[in-house]
Amino acid sequence: MEATADIGVIGLAVMGRNLIMNMNDHGFTVAAHNRTTERVDEFLAGEAAGSNVVGVHTLEELVGVLKPPRRVMLMIKAGDPVDKTIESLLPLLKPGDIIIDGGNSLFTDTMKRTARVEKAGMRYIGTGVSGGEEGARYGPSIMPGGTESAWEHVRSIFQGISAKVDDTPCCDWVGADGAGHYVKMVHNGIEYGDMQIIAEAYDMMRRGLGMSHDEMHEVFAEWNRGKLDSYLIEITADIMAVKDESGGPLLDKILDAAGQKGTGKWTVISSMELGQPVTLVGEAVYARIVSALKDQRVTAAGILSGPPTAIDGNRKDILADLGDALYASKIVSYAQGFMLMDEAADEHGWELDFAGIASMWRGGCIIRSRFLSDIMEAYQASPELRQLLLNDFFAAEVTAAQAGWRRTVARAIAAGIPTPAYSSALAFFDGYRTERLPASLIQAQRDYFGAHTYERVDRERGEFFHTNWTGTGGDVSSTSYEV
Numbered sequence: 001m002e003a004t005a006d007i008g009v010i011g012l013a014v015m016g017r018n019l020i021m022n023m024n025d026h027g028f029t030v031a032a033h034n035r036t037t038e039r040v041d042e043f044l045a046g047e048a049a050g051s052n053v054v055g056v057h058t059l060e061e062l063v064g065v066l067k068p069p070r071r072v073m074l075m076i077k078a079g080d081p082v083d084k085t086i087e088s089l090l091p092l093l094k095p096g097d098i099i100i101d102g103g104n105s106l107f108t109d110t111m112k113r114t115a116r117v118e119k120a121g122m123r124y125i126g127t128g129v130s131g132g133e134e135g136a137r138y139g140p141s142i143m144p145g146g147t148e149s150a151w152e153h154v155r156s157i158f159q160g161i162s163a164k165v166d167d168t169p170c171c172d173w174v175g176a177d178g179a180g181h182y183v184k185m186v187h188n189g190i191e192y193g194d195m196q197i198i199a200e201a202y203d204m205m206r207r208g209l210g211m212s213h214d215e216m217h218e219v220f221a222e223w224n225r226g227k228l229d230s231y232l233i234e235i236t237a238d239i240m241a242v243k244d245e246s247g248g249p250l251l252d253k254i255l256d257a258a259g260q261k262g263t264g265k266w267t268v269i270s271s272m273e274l275g276q277p278v279t280l281v282g283e284a285v286y287a288r289i290v291s292a293l294k295d296q297r298v299t300a301a302g303i304l305s306g307p308p309t310a311i312d313g314n315r316k317d318i319l320a321d322l323g324d325a326l327y328a329s330k331i332v333s334y335a336q337g338f339m340l341m342d343e344a345a346d347e348h349g350w351e352l353d354f355a356g357i358a359s360m361w362r363g364g365c366i367i368r369s370r371f372l373s374d375i376m377e378a379y380q381a382s383p384e385l386r387q388l389l390l391n392d393f394f395a396a397e398v399t400a401a402q403a404g405w406r407r408t409v410a411r412a413i414a415a416g417i418p419t420p421a422y423s424s425a426l427a428f429f430d431g432y433r434t435e436r437l438p439a440s441l442i443q444a445q446r447d448y449f450g451a452h453t454y455e456r457v458d459r460e461r462g463e464f465f466h467t468n469w470t471g472t473g474g475d476v477s478s479t480s481y482e483v
Contacts (some may be wrong), residue, residue: 001385005031005054005155007071008062010085012039013104015129016075017047018136019102019161024051026160031055033062033180069123069153073100078109086113095121097148102129104263107178107185111348114146114177125154125211126177128184130365131163139163141365142171142355143187145180145350163364171361175350182270182344183357189281191366192260193333194232196284196421197326200298202236204322205409208311208415213249217241223323228330230369258288267340274343279428280333283420306416318411324404327420332425334375335388342386355379389432398429446468 008031009020020043029052034040037057056062058389063070070093074085082101089099099117101124102454103108105302110126117124126148131140142158144151151173174180205211205219216383217240224233244250264285271278290297311318326406338354345352362368378391388394412419431437443454445465453464 001066002069002178003336004066005065007031007073007154008056009073009075010034010059010062011075012043013075014133015102015136016150017043018133019073019075019129019140020053021047021051022137022139022161023157024048024053028157028160029054031062033057033059059088059092063089068097070094070097071100071154071157072098072139073102074103077287077443078105082109082113086117090120090122092119098122098125098147098335099152100125100127100144100154101181102127104128104184104188104261105181106266107182110146110178110181118147123150124285125150126181127158127359128187129169129179130184130187130361130367132366135163135364135366139170139364141360141363143174143180143183143360143370144171145174145183146177148173148176160466163368165359165363168359170356170365171241172353172360174357175345175352176348178348179345179350179352182348182350183341183352185263185266185270186341187361187365187367188263189278190333190337191232192264192267192284192288193280193337193421194230194330194367196280196287197329197333197425198232198236199287200412200419200421201322201326203417204311204412204419205319207309208411208417209315209318210310213251219319223326227370228323228327230371231366232369241318255294256291257294258291260285260288264288267337270344271336271340274340274347276336276340276343277428278330278336278340279424280336280421283424287418287420296441307414309415309417311411311415313411315378321404321407321411324401325408325419328398328401328405328429329422329425330371331388331394331401332429333421334371335394336428338388339386353383354385355383387432389429402426 001412006028007023009016010033012032020032022114023030031054032040032043035057036300040055040057044053054065056065062072072089074082076082076085082105086099099122105126105367108435114124114126125144126146128143129136129140139162142162144154144158158171159169162169164170174183202216205216217237220233220237220240224237239251242250244253264281268278268282268285297437339383344350355376356433358372358379364371374393375388378388379385382391385391405422405426409419409422447454447466448469451466453466455461455463456465
């Protein structure tokens with residue numbers, strides 16, 4: 001077959017199909033392949049009818065129709081299917097050809113695959129693609145990393161199909177090996193957090209204030225016209241207005257058991273491995289786990305009692321405080337996410353451009369919002385900034401919001417309405433701004449029962465001490481503690 005295609009895409013689930021049509025719309029010729037070949041024929045007869053998409057039934061055909069260097073993008077399930085497809089592709093490709101994984105792969109897998117493909121003489125890209133079905137079709141946020149020399153060969157395609165904000169593509173090179181998938185992982189973790197803080201606002205309005213869905217629609221729509229303007233707030237306002245076949249709110253008919261695919265959990269695991277307190281995302285993950293315990297919760301509701309959930313007071317003031325709690329918690333969540341990426345960059349030798357990452361997230365992706373322009377500007381002004389809370393703008397914003405934030409958490413506790421994201425974010429904020437924490441007692445306890453040693457405030461850091469607290473057991477320490 002004649003080499004006419006600019007890129008090949010393997011995997012014709014909804015994301016793969018939509019990306020192909022997006023590429024086609026932007027003038028790129030795409031070769032489409034699927035393990036179940038009937039899907040290829042269905043796609044060509046359906047969505048791709050009349051397009052320039054080329055359908056192929058075998059990997060050999062796919063490679064044969066691609067212009068060199070051959071670019072093959074995998075839009076398939078993460079894990080073993082990716083490894084098996086790479087194994088099948090490598091013998092068919094030539095040195096310099098490029099394999100691209102556009103799924104939600106674990107970044108450590110991408111690091112291994114990059115090394116493996118490069119060793120075989122080819123190039124590898126692991127890229128995050130965010131925006132869901134609509135984003136894939138009309139302009140996603142794309143976060144590529146891997147073999148840097150591959151970037152020049154995919155740049156025009158990726159930036160061409162990506163979302164644009166102020167004419168800037170929401171796509172740029174992220175870094176070596178697993179950097180692209182790591183940034184996408186953190187994006188998804190932050191997404192978990194954003195969804196949880198919005199859900200907590202919904203619960204406070206619904207149970208605490210007894211608001212109707214139409215009233216909540218108006219609040220979310222109003223918030224979306226201000227500094228909370230974001231895709232997730234926008235769709236929440238839309239969701240509140242949707243009725244079911246009976247004329248009542250559809251949301252009331254949806255089972256309160258949230259699913260998850262693992263990227264939030266990966267973010268929390270990475271934060272623990274790197275020693276970074278990404279507490280809000282952690283609570284968002286655990287909140288989904290608690291929601292999944294539906295049968296147990298139904299039983300517990302008949303046994304365990306709590307206070308009345310009604311919140312008394314001026315509704316306008318309570319809603320203003322609730323908006324402040326959501327906004328301040330959002331600031332903390334993003335501050336924690338960027339802290340994590342900063343530490344990961346040090347750990348893996350990545351040169352991450354945090355202003356660029358915030359810019360890529362401004363459009364196309366699920367967490368897109370006005371707020372990300374503020375983060376971009378903060379890192380443009382101070383590229384070495386290690387904590388967003390230390391930026392003048394965000395320090396002022398969270399300070400202005402904290403009184404309403406505290407009142408909201410207090411009201412939720414008094415009413416027995418769980419707000420794990422607001423509460424954990426506030427606890428982090430208070431811990432982070434405290435010069436002396438009670439961890440001194442923890443160190444004394446560790447030294448008492450395990451001779452783990454401690455440092456002293458009146459000596460240089462790095463000098464370790466052990467006390468014979470009981471008068472028995474000797475003065476020999478166990479091990480120096482790890483900070």
